[in-house]
Amino acid sequence: MNVYDSHRMADTLAGEGYAETADPGAADLIILNTCHIREKAAEKVYSELGRVRVLKQAAAREGRQVVIAVAGCVAQAEGAEIIRRAPAVDLVVGPQSYQHLPALLGRLAQEGQLVDTEFPLEDKFDRLTAPSPQATRARGVAAFVTVQEGCDKFCSFCVVPYTRGAEASRPVAAVLEEIARLAEAGVREVTLIGQNVNAYHGLDRHGQATGLAGLIRAAATAPGICRVRYTTSHPNDMSEDLIRAHRDVPALAPYLHLPVQSGSDAVLKSMNRRHRAADYLDIVARVRAARPDIAISSDFIVGYPGETDADFDQTLALVRAVGFASAYAFKYSARPGTPAAEMSGQIDEATKVRRLAALQELIEDGRQAFNRATVGRRLEVLFEKPGRREGQVVGRSPYMQAVFAEGPRSLIGALAEVEILAAEPHSLRGRVVSTAS
Numbered sequence: 001m002n003v004y005d006s007h008r009m010a011d012t013l014a015g016e017g018y019a020e021t022a023d024p025g026a027a028d029l030i031i032l033n034t035c036h037i038r039e040k041a042a043e044k045v046y047s048e049l050g051r052v053r054v055l056k057q058a059a060a061r062e063g064r065q066v067v068i069a070v071a072g073c074v075a076q077a078e079g080a081e082i083i084r085r086a087p088a089v090d091l092v093v094g095p096q097s098y099q100h101l102p103a104l105l106g107r108l109a110q111e112g113q114l115v116d117t118e119f120p121l122e123d124k125f126d127r128l129t130a131p132s133p134q135a136t137r138a139r140g141v142a143a144f145v146t147v148q149e150g151c152d153k154f155c156s157f158c159v160v161p162y163t164r165g166a167e168a169s170r171p172v173a174a175v176l177e178e179i180a181r182l183a184e185a186g187v188r189e190v191t192l193i194g195q196n197v198n199a200y201h202g203l204d205r206h207g208q209a210t211g212l213a214g215l216i217r218a219a220a221t222a223p224g225i226c227r228v229r230y231t232t233s234h235p236n237d238m239s240e241d242l243i244r245a246h247r248d249v250p251a252l253a254p255y256l257h258l259p260v261q262s263g264s265d266a267v268l269k270s271m272n273r274r275h276r277a278a279d280y281l282d283i284v285a286r287v288r289a290a291r292p293d294i295a296i297s298s299d300f301i302v303g304y305p306g307e308t309d310a311d312f313d314q315t316l317a318l319v320r321a322v323g324f325a326s327a328y329a330f331k332y333s334a335r336p337g338t339p340a341a342e343m344s345g346q347i348d349e350a351t352k353v354r355r356l357a358a359l360q361e362l363i364e365d366g367r368q369a370f371n372r373a374t375v376g377r378r379l380e381v382l383f384e385k386p387g388r389r390e391g392q393v394v395g396r397s398p399y400m401q402a403v404f405a406e407g408p409r410s411l412i413g414a415l416a417e418v419e420i421l422a423a424e425p426h427s428l429r430g431r432v433v434s435t436a437s
Contacts, residue, residue: 001144001146001149001193001194001195002033002034002035002072003144004144004145004146004193005033005071005072005095005098005146006031006033007131007135007139007144008098008128008129008131009031009033009071009098009101010135011128011129011130011131011132011135012098012099012101012102012128012129013029013101013102014129014132014135015102015129016102016105024052024055025055025058025059027055027066028064028065028066028067029066029067029069029105030052030055030056030066030067030068030069031069031070031071032045032048032049032052032068032069032070032071032072033071033072034070034071034072034073034074034075035072035073035074036072036073036074036076036077036159036163036335037073037158037159037160037335038330038333038335039333039334039335040333041074042074042077042078045070045074045082046085046086049068049070049086049088049089050086052068052088053068053086053088056068056088057088067090067091067105067108068088068089068090068091069089069090069091069092069093069101070082070086070089070091070092070093071092071093071094071095071098072094072095073094073095073159073160073163073164075092075093075094075095075117076094076095076096076117076162076163076164077159077162077163077336077337078092079092079115079117080092080115083113083115089113090108090113090114091104091105091108091113091114091115091116092114092115092116092117093115093116093117094116094117094118094119094163095149095163095164096118096119096120096124096149096164096165097116097117097118097120097124098124098128099120099124099127099128100116100120104116119165123170125146125170125174126174130178130181131181131185133184133185133186136181136182136185136186136187137185137186140187140384140385141186141187141188141189141382141383141384141412141413142187142188142189142190142191142382142384142396143182143187143189143190143191144190144191144193145175145178145179145182145190145191145192145193146170146193146194147169147170147175147192147193147194147197147200147202147212147215148167148168148169148170148193148194148195148196148197148199148200148202149164149165149167149168149194149195150164150165150166150167150168150195150196151164151166151167151195151196151199152166152167152196152199153196153234153236153272153273153274154272155261155271155272155273156270156271156272156338156339156340156343157271157301157304157332157335157338157340158335158338159335159337159338160195162337162338164195167195167196167199167201169194169199169200169201169202169203170202171202171203171204172202172203172204172205172210172214172215172218173204173205174202175192175202175215175219176218176219176222179219179222179225180222180223183222183223183224183225184224186224186413187224187225188224188225188226188227188382188413188415189225189226189227189228189229189382189396190219190225190227190228190229191228191229191230191231192212192215192216192219192228192229192230192231193230193231193232194232195232196232196233196234196237197212197230197231197232197233198212198230198233198234198237198238198239198242199212199234199237200212200215202215211239211241211242212230212239212242212245213239213241213242213244213245214241216228216230216242216245216249216252217245217248217249220249220250220251220252225251226251226382226415227251227253227382227398227415228249228251228252228253229252229253229255231257232257232259232299233256233257233258233259234259235258235259235260235273235275235279235280235283236274236275238258238283238287240286243283243286243287243290244290246287246290246291246294247290247291253398253399253400254291254293254294254295254398254399255294255295255297255325255398255399255400256287256294256295256296256297257297257298257299258280258283258284258296258297258298259298259299259300260277260280260298260299260300260318261273261299261300261301262277262300262301262304262307262311262314262315263277263311263314263315263316263317263318263319264277264307264310264311264312264314264315265277265314266306266311267304267306267307267311267315270304270305270306270340270343271301271304271340272339277314277318280318281318281321281322284296284322295325295326295370295398295399295400296322296323296324296325297324297325297326297327297328297400298322298324298327298328299327299328299329299330300315300319300327300328300329300330300359300363301329301330301331301332302315302329302330302331302332302352302355302356302359303331303332303347303351303352303355303356304332304340304347305332305340305343305344305345305346305347306343306344306345307332307345307347307355312355312358312359315359316358316359316362319359319362319363319366320362323366323369323370324363324366324367324370325366325367325370325399325400326363326366326367326370326400327363327366327367329356329359329360329363330356331349331352331353331356332347332352334346368423368425370399371401371423371428372423374397374399374401374420374423374428375420375421375422375423375428376419376420377419377420378417378418378419378420378433379397379398379399379403379417379418379420379430380397380398380415380416380417380418381395381396381397381403381405381415381416381417381418381430382395382396382413382414382415383395383405383407383411383412383413383414383416384396384412385412386409386412387404387405388404391406391407391408392404392405392406392407393405393406393407393408393409393411393412394427395411395416397418397428401427401428402426402427402428403418403420403427403428403429403430404427404428404429404430405418405429405430405431405432406431406432407432411432411435414435415435416432416433416434416435417432417433417434417435418430418431418432418433419431419433
């Protein structure tokens, strides 16, 4: 979502004469778009601000003014505290206020440092500038589209409800119009994104609420779009209609990222996840019954307050039972203002490190086994860019794997059938059999 938000900020600022640069030293405006989900991510902001401050000082010695802005969830959570800790910052803007960037930058000269972390009533998407076709083409043939923001689940470890607000869904027509613009500019794959995307309930043209399954069906019919994905989901919003979409919509990739967080019912209850491990396994079974070739990925937190060795063993057992194609695992990080941060039974760092290493080893074994199982199969690959070597192109399989193959650059943007020849540590190697589109 931060990739998508960064693009939309750049698109909105393009109308003010700004152009993106890959060289921070040449920038007149530097925006750090931030994440607050874990402590390490938040602390990185201040470390980066120290480096950016040096660039601002160097520019000032040359008689050039540089504006530093902090955006995103750290901005929302900490507000004016950022300016107190890092006085070089000129502007703090939360994720619901990006549409105000041009006006805020205009006010800086008269008013000095500014903070905008309000949750405005207007729809920010109506006021954000759409990307130009040139900008879209430069970003590649796969694109993110935010369809839902915020979360009402209030998991006890999570800051999202506080930094992104309550669940809100964009209208169906607005999402489809954005997808149509992307497709016209050469995008072939869209990933529908949201903090809790399968809670999507956008209104259609008749004012009727539409679920994520209905939106997927509509997105899959957009001319030029050959593949649709979505992320990130909550097990409690995995409806039967959405499961059927995996069976019935050919363009919907056979890949589901469904965070479970723990395999222990006691930990899940403490997390306020509102599902049990057995509920999760049942969902996985129903999804696989609908789409037998689907790959499942997930998120895990280890070292949650009160997690025992037995609880952790149940997480390992769930990983073995599901057979994930991939997964992300993290040590629990206390976030200020969340219930879990005040819980007793906080786990020591050494135990967290030990458990994380064991879980990541098991996850990696599963990922490598899944990749090896694709060898000899023919997969549809959407080629996205040139490979590392001359005459090579790289794309993504339906299962999000990077696939390298020999072929001309004209394959970029094409969906091709590829025979998988080998599974390497971080990618697959294949041979183009035919071009589907």
